[in-house]
Structures are given as C-alpha cells and as structure tokens.
Amino acid sequence: MFSIRTDLALEARELYQENSNQEIPGVEVEQKKEDFATVTRVKVFNRQGSEIMGKPEGSYITVEAPGLKKADADLKDQVSQLLAKELVQLIPKKKNLKTLIVGLGNWNVTPDALGPQVVSKVLVTRHFFEAYGKKDDPTMTSVSAISPGVMGTTGIETVEIIRGIVEKTKPDLVIAIDALASRRMERVHTTIQISTTGINPGSGVGNMRKEFSEKTMGVPVLAIGVPTVVDAATLTNDTIKLVVENLKTQASKGSQFFQILQEMSEEDKYSLIREVLDPYGANVFVTTKDIDIMITNLSQIIASALNISLHPGIDLKDVNRYLH
Amino acid sequence: MFSIRTDLALEARELYQENSNQEIPGVEVEQKKEDFATVTRVKVFNRQGSEIMGKPEGSYITVEAPGLKKADADLKDQVSQLLAKELVQLIPKKKNLKTLIVGLGNWNVTPDALGPQVVSKVLVTRHFFEAYGKKDDPTMTSVSAISPGVMGTTGIETVEIIRGIVEKTKPDLVIAIDALASRRMERVHTTIQISTTGINPGSGVGNMRKEFSEKTMGVPVLAIGVPTVVDAATLTNDTIKLVVENLKTQASKGSQFFQILQEMSEEDKYSLIREVLDPYGANVFVTTKDIDIMITNLSQIIASALNISLHPGIDLKDVNRYLH
C-alpha cells in the first residue's frame, strides 16, 4: 500500500534503523566527516541486504553538505572537488574511455530539470574524436551527452531511447543524472548521491520508467542524484506520525487513548493521506521557492565534478572553468 | 502566528463559514452553475467584511472548472470564452482604452511562471498606435505587456518597476496575472480568480512584495490568478487537523482523551508544522508533477480570454487564434 518514498540509500537504511537497533544484514556502512560535508558509504553486498533496503546490490555514496542551502562560492567549489575525487574512484580505469552522460527528467518542470541542466553544462568531446579519427588524447576522454526528455513529451520510455543510443555509439560507461525524492526536507538540495547501481523504477520526481542499469544498458551505469523534492504523501505521512507520537507522550500508557493511538493502522493513515491529497494522489510533491537557484548551483557543482573527473587535462583547480 | 494561506476570496469565506453558519457581514455572495464550471461572485462591500476576509473591498469572481485537470480542447475553449465574458464586464468602457498587462512571478520556477507565460502569448499592439500616431482603431485597443521578473533576479520590488512604467506610459488599466496559493489541492489548476482589487502582499508563490493596486498604481488594477500551489504549511496544518478530527470521533466526549484533542493549541500545531518543514519554514510549497502542462494550458486560456476581451475585432469564435 503506501510506503515512504525515498531514493536515498541513506534514508532506506535510516528507516530500517528506526525500528531496529542493529545494522541491516548484508549492508556495510562507513562514514567520514569533513568540515563542510559528511560522506556516507553504504555498501549492499548480498540479496538479503538488497531486499531489506529495497535497493539493488552495489555502492551508494552520499555527500551531505547542509551549507549548500546558502550556496556560498567557496563551498560550491569544495563540494565539486570532493565529488570529483569520489567519481574518480568509480570511473573504470580504461585507456580511451568513452562515456555517455544522460540527463534524465523534464526540463519544463524546475525541480525535475537537474539532469538536463547538468547535460547543458558538461564538456562534450566525442565529435572531436570522431571528426579527427582520433582514439586517444592526453588531455581529454570521449564524452557524449543527451537529455532525451520525459515520456510525456516523447511518447517513448527513456530507457528505450538510451538503449538505442548505447547500441549505436557503444560507450564504456553511462552516467545518469536525475532529480530524486527524499523523505526529509532537510536533505533536499543539500545531498548528492552517487551509486553504482543505476536508476530504478519510480526514481526521479516519479513517473514510472523501466530500470536504467548495467543489466538493461549492457555497460556499467553510474547514477548521480540530488533530492529536489519530498513526496507530498511522505510529508503527510510524517506529519501524521508526528502528531500521533506527540499525543502519545500526553497519554498514560495503558489508557484507552494510548491504545487507540498505538493501534492506528497503516490503512487508517493511508486513508487520511488520500483525503488530504486527493484528487492528485501520487502526483504531488513538495519543493522550495528557491528551486531555480538550487538547480543552477547543483548542476554547476555536478557538471564541474564530471569535467574534472573525466578529462585528465582538467584539474581540481579548474573547478568552474569549463562549464558551458 | 501561523495562519492558513489562501489567495482565493472563495476560500477566505469558506474558512469563516467552517466556524460559523452565517454569511460574513459586509460580504455578498452569488453563485451560478454551468455545465462545466461554477462561477462564484464574492463582493466585499465594507470594512468589516474586508477585515474578516483579510481581503480589500471589491469584487472577486471565481471560475471553478474541475475538468481543467484533464485539459480537453473543448473545455479550454469554453473556459476562455466564459472568462472573456466576465472580463468584458470589468474592463472600463472607455474609447481608446490603453491597457498594460503585467506578468508577475518567476519564469524560472514552473508553478510561478503563469504570469510570464500569459504575457508571452497575448497580442501586444501599443507600438503600432505609437508608430502611426493613431489614437483609435475599430478592431483593436492599445495593449502593452511586461514580465519584469522577481526581486531575487532584479533586486527591485516589482511594484516599483511597474509604477515607473505606469508613470511613463500612462495606461488606463493594469491587468496583473499571477500564480496563487490555494488551501486545497483540488482547486489547484482548476480555479481562475478575477478581482478588482489588485494583488496584495504575500500573494503569488510567496515572496513578500508591496501592494499592487489602484492605490499604488494610480489606475484601476484587475488581477487574474490561478492557484498552482498549496503552501506546505497549509497542507501540514490540514493534515494535523484531519488527524485530530479523526481521533475525536473515536473518543468518548468528556474523556481525558477528547479533552487533550480539544485543547490542542494553535501553538502546539505550529510547533509540529515547524518540526515537519524545518529548516525551510515558510518557503516550501506543494504542487503537481504535470505542472508544466497545466501552466501551458492555463496561460493559453487566459491569454485567449484577454485577446478576446480587449480587442473589438477579436471574437468569441476566435478563441486560440491570436495566441503567440
């Protein structure tokens, strides 16, 4: 029935731990705090872990930088550089690497435009290699990029479009950029997740699409995502939970009152959520008024990190310099 | 402290009536049902009415067409024509009328882009009158139009910008188009409000700006608005209220439980809202995933209605024909 919607592995684990004091079996977590950011590495290494998390096996690296809400130029540079260093670890160490960057999402809906915005800013080089019949270059690798649009505007599943392009252009790596949904407002615009598992049905602002992964693409897929929205149903659910928790503290344990609160079923909650959100149901989301500035900043940060990590001639010092 | 945010006169009245069985003193209401739409006329005619409503004295006409969620071409035409007929009643019957259409809001944030989208679609004619030194024309009146952008991008209050332009170009009428906030998801994208009172602080997606009215502009101001969002605090508040109401039905009157629910203070609710929405506080809104299509449809409907009602040579039959 209703379940809390999150695209962040970090939060999937957090949800589990709210009801349990132990780590998820089959999952390893490592955390490192920097001045300006916390980096969490969640590794899902077996099927049990994957099932509990509701996420495929693989690595999920999350950079949380609460300061991003204020978009200071120094911090943006630092996050770009941190992200670039993480990406370098995950990008295959192959001579003459060929990468296809895919901007998922709808450029006409601001909180869903992260992917297309990143694509419009990255350095595209594949056509130079093709034009000069060149195989390798000491300063750059071959990068192509596309934002295919969403099914509502093309009539075609994005996965089908990209699979067609992958078959024709044969990249070694696909990097997909997408806007995500978090369960908490505080993570919106302040968290960047890199994963080695691609993107799964129902990710992004939320139109269902088929799996976007190594299995469907035939080449490794890295996904980079930023939560830009909270699902309205999640917000509503959290609110209900909070009210109930709050009332519980005012009731004596064992009283009829406490009992009612305790027994409030998931179904009851779900019908309340429907009442609030109806008639839009699942198609409602929560975002912030400065979403345009946030998308601009985050797409600069990610595009800069991609430029640095894909091209040997671009350096950590060159942050922002090759943005289009 | 916290209050339910609505830009619709219809809802301000509804809120009052939730606690009272009578009409607001100083307010008259008239309702007409059509096949496809309900037209409600709220007239606030004295200070008492204005204070209770929290809206200036004047007329508020609301067209509710729930079918707009599905954007059928016939319905769009019908709503344009209905709107045009209402506008004709409100536009001053002056020979050689000169109108300035102002698109308020931020074109970079989809749910706030209604005003700029309408402006990009209306027929602009003032420069023809100026170029040929013409005063009147049997088929058109003088129309100018501007979308000045928001304070975050210009650094200037929109009211200051428009007042400057009004002083230089001396229109007889200003028509301001803006995205509004409703208190209910079901009114989002399905309701169009025309008012004779202009636009007041805190309208639109929500950055504070000074009053946009005949008093500040020196000429009559018609406002046309469509709710495209619900304030997240409003949604949260409604959710809390609903949970509490729901629990009340399960408690026996007079029980301690009922008492606690009954006495849950506004302050308690407010601190719960803050807990859910923190750290974004007031700057969070709820909208729908098809917002891009909704803004396109609604801006076509309004621009068509303006073209028909401002130019004698454009007819009800010409709906959609002069859209840019």
Next chain:
Amino acid sequence: MFSIRTDLALEARELYQENSNQEIPGVEVEQKKEDFATVTRVKVFNRQGSEIMGKPEGSYITVEAPGLKKADADLKDQVSQLLAKELVQLIPKKKNLKTLIVGLGNWNVTPDALGPQVVSKVLVTRHFFEAYGKKDDPTMTSVSAISPGVMGTTGIETVEIIRGIVEKTKPDLVIAIDALASRRMERVHTTIQISTTGINPGSGVGNMRKEFSEKTMGVPVLAIGVPTVVDAATLTNDTIKLVVENLKTQASKGSQFFQILQEMSEEDKYSLIREVLDPYGANVFVTTKDIDIMITNLSQIIASALNISLHPGIDLKDVNRYLH
C-alpha cells in the same frame, strides 16, 4: 568549389533553367496557384534527373505563400489546412500507423530551432497506446516525437541517435522537420517544402551530417522544411553576379570591358567571396530580425498540419486547437 547552396528542389530546378530553356530530363513539374499560395510539385524520376538536380529521386512539394511574412491569422489557418491535405496524400494508408516525428536543428540558435519548436507543439500519443496495451483507436494514431539536439551539444551524429530509437520503437514512418537554406531572401519564411526523400548531408543551417532517409532508417522518411536563412556565400555570390550583369548592360558587346566581365571566372568570384566572408568561411548565414516570430508562426502551422493529418479525430476545422 563554391556552389550556390539551396535545400529547395524548386530552386535547384530554377538554377538549371537559368542556363537552359528546357525542363530537366527525368524531372516532371506541375504547378497550381491558389489565392494565397502556389503549390509546385517536382518529381525526380530517374538517375539523370537526380544528378542534375543534386537531389535524390522522389517527390518535392513546395508551398509558397508570400503573405506569411505578415503572419495573418486567417492565412496561417489556410496554410495549415493546405499542408495537411498534402501530407494526407503522402502518409502511408496503414491501419494502426506509428509515426516518429523528429525535430532536427539547434534549439539554441533561433533560425535553426524550427524542428524542436514543432516537436514541442505536436500531440504525442504513443505512450497512451503503450500504457493501455491498445493497438488502434478511431480518433488517433500512435505518435512519438523527439528533438535530439545537434552534434555540437551531444557529440553524436543525429542520424545515429534516431536510428537507435527507430530500431527500439519500430515506427512505420519518420517525419523529420528541419530549417533549410534558400538561395533567395524572398523565399525565407514564406516557403514550406515536403519531400519523400528525407534529408541529405549538408541540409539545415548547415552542419554536415549523414543521410537521413529510408535507406539509413529502414522506414519511409518524410521531410518537412522551411528556409529560414540564406547562406552568406550565396548572397555574396548573387551580389557579385548582379553587379557584373548590371555592368554588362553598360558595356558595348565586343568591347574589352564586356570581355573582362564575360570572362570573370568562378575562381575569381570565389576568391572575392572568401575575401568578404573570411575568416568565417562557410559558417555564416543571413536571416531576418523577426526570426523569432517567424519560427513561432511556422512551427504552429506545421504542428497543426501534422496533428490534423495524423489523427483521424482531428479535423481541418480544428486547426490550432491541439497545439501544445
């Protein structure tokens, strides 16, 4: 060396006839004048015709409506309807037809944005057929649409991208929309060409790309194009020719003067052209200041014609009604 650049079959034939009084062998021409437009059908039916024309064998239908420069609403409707009738003749009469509309060109360069603008306005329906597992519908056929962008932004030949998508989605028909180059300013924005031969290298505003035709796509390709530019080299060449012709009329035949003019070689002309256009060489074009309005109008006309001709439920009377 230098040759006059035209994407219009009409002009390719015109160029031949400037030096010859007879029809091109292997080419048939038929012309019909309407009130508001001239329709010319050029049929290239053998290899000789194709070689002289520099165009593949097939049909080229050109609608010339000089009034389009002024964008009157009646005329726009008439041209849409005329275009729709022509398209109906060319679209395969197949039950459950599936069409992919491709918007070629660069949306960031106004005169090259015709294709992407048309795509943003047509009615896309394929996903409804897929979602409901439907094969046929009495009111609509399956239409998908994409604007892949240009090689400079994707790093990939457009033909490769579309071929990939065609293989995955298996449409029965591809309709490609592109901005063209004319040799004459008077045809810019006033001429629409439909051809059954697809689009060939060097078409459009002019980046080389591989052939876009039934041969490369595996399904029939209709191309719809509008000249939005004149190549600067063509304009320069025409100017030189005109000066020389003009001077010739002032010289007595047989004089040294006449001789020099007569003998001015193509090479001389070419080096003059280079001197004027250098250092931009082939990458310079001529267009008009109202290009934004022209692209908007022309994309409305073409999108409306496509909506009418592809969907049985949309009628000649519905012109403009289903534009997005």
Next chain:
Amino acid sequence: MFSIRTDLALEARELYQENSNQEIPGVEVEQKKEDFATVTRVKVFNRQGSEIMGKPEGSYITVEAPGLKKADADLKDQVSQLLAKELVQLIPKKKNLKTLIVGLGNWNVTPDALGPQVVSKVLVTRHFFEAYGKKDDPTMTSVSAISPGVMGTTGIETVEIIRGIVEKTKPDLVIAIDALASRRMERVHTTIQISTTGINPGSGVGNMRKEFSEKTMGVPVLAIGVPTVVDAATLTNDTIKLVVENLKTQASKGSQFFQILQEMSEEDKYSLIREVLDPYGANVFVTTKDIDIMITNLSQIIASALNISLHPGIDLKDVNRYLH
C-alpha cells in the same frame, strides 16, 4: 540614403581614414597591444569630431581579441580581467555606489540575446541592502539588473521602461549591455566596446529606439557592446565595392570601362543592394552558425568582469566564480 552600418567607434574612424590620411579633427586615438588583445581608446572631444564620427562626444574603449572565436578557457579569463580593469577606470569612485545593469535586446533571437544573458549571470545585491536597511558594505555595492525585452514584445520603448525604473530606484550609474553590428565579419564575436556615451538610436540588431544616455536617464550611462552581426546591407555594399575595385585593377585608367566603374553612383549601388535583399530591406543581418556558443562565452566574460569591477570583495582571481 544607404550608409555603412557600424556601432563601433573604431570602425567609424576606420571608414573616415579609408578616404583620408589624417586623424579625424577632434578625435584622439591611443592603442596598446597585449599578447592576446589590442586595446584601442578613441576619444571624441569636440563637436566636429562627433559629427564626422557620427558618435557622441566621449570615450570608446575597444578590446579586440581574435582568439575569442575559439573560446579557450584561459583567454576567456584574461579578457574578463582586462575588461574588469578598464571598467574600474570608468565606474564612478563613489562610496555606496548604486548600479542598474540593463540587458538590452531580444532574448528570443540568439544574436540579440547578449544583454539578457549577461543580466541572467551577474550578481544582483540591491534587495539585500534594502531588506537590511544597509547603506554600505565592505565586500559589495548595490546592483540591480533588468532585461525589459524589446518593443515588439512589450509595445513600449525600452528607454521609457528604464527611465521609469531609474526614477523610482535612483541608481548612480546605469550600465547597458547590447549586441552591436560591425561592418566586418572578422570583428564579430571578437570585439568588446565600452563607451561612456550610452547607446544611440539604431544600435543593436537594429530596431530604432530613442537615445539611451545620461541626457535621457539623468545619470551616467556606460555601454558595453559586442558586435554579433553584420548588417546584410553592409555586407552587400562591401561586396559590390570589392567587385568594382577588383575590376578597376583590370581596366586601363582613362578607358570607358574605368570611367563607368569610377562613376558608379551610390544610388546605383543602393538599388543593387535593394535588389539582392528585397523584400526584407533593412531587416536582414548576417551572423555565424556557432552564435549560441559565442553568446554564452561572451556573456560569461562580461558578467564576470562586471562582478569583479562592481564588488570590492570580488577579486581578479575570482573570475567565473560568482557567475549565476
């Protein structure tokens, strides 16, 4: 009648010198060559100079950097920094300086979109000063910015709009950014002109508008412009001239032939130009296919130079860092 169209003082002087070996009376010129750019300072200091130049009295600083055609990241940074140093000399040294940046031109026509693109990238700060009632700040000065659109979309002369805003917001300085026309393709996209005289009728891509200067604004106006087009009539005229010059070299002086060429009147040339460009007449321009990339690069360079020169806290080293 017809005259060569140029918005560059540098070229106005060059035109004079093509017919004369001396400096224009009332004009002083100074030139400095850097590695990557030539800086020319033209000072028009009396009425005679102004009349010959066809430009108001004042200073015109031109930065020519032919390498900008290839948009190397180092060069972009160097030009930003050079421009910033020049701007610092011209910006009034006033405590608490208030600047209004105006982006002239049409954002829907790529070669005319330079002004709006710069405005979208500069750091806007005025609202912070207003919100906190602050007068001065050690790191920034008060900057507001607007792109009002063109008369075709607003129906209002841009000068009227900006004058209205200046009267309401009382800046100390207006900086206007506009796309210009050059007479030579080689200067297109490679030349930046700063002038202390504002912008005069017919500048930009070319719709007539009234003077944009200290006289009409009441405060000093700095103009920053980049030629992004050549007028098609200028190109045609240059071509004719070149053909005639070329033929002259082949004719013996004194021959009838030489005579005819010598006597080819301006009127003859003008009617040839009309024949080539008709029916679009004056509304046709020439530009390059990479115009989108050029506008992006040039607007980054100028916005960065403005950020550095207006805000004491932003340094030459911070080039690109505060771009929006």
